[in-house]
Amino acid sequence: MKVDGKSKVVKWIESKRLVADNKGEGLSAQIVKTFAAEGVGSRLDWDIEYPIPGALLDKLAEPFTRRKSSLIKVENLAFN
Secondary structure (H helix, E strand, C coil): CCCCCEEEEEEEECCCEEEEEEEECCEEEEEEEEEEEECCEEEEEEEEECCCCHHHHHHHHHHHHHHHHHHHHHHHHHHC
16 A cells, blocks of 8 residues: 655664654654664664554455455354
8 A cells, every 4th residue: 555645754873773753644654763783784673653543444344344244144044
């Protein structure tokens, strides 16, 4: 899913950590990137924290709730 928006760096520790707040199209998120030396290379840990709006959860759950509802109707017909 693509979401257009803006990102603002709110904390930067050079070569160690970047924290960015992101906002766009009804969603917001905070992204934390942590950098560390590892062997001959680097390690990047990426954490994203965002609240999921209720309307989006409803939309994502719709196919499952529709299937469950259909199954209940079939079961009820089978027992009648």
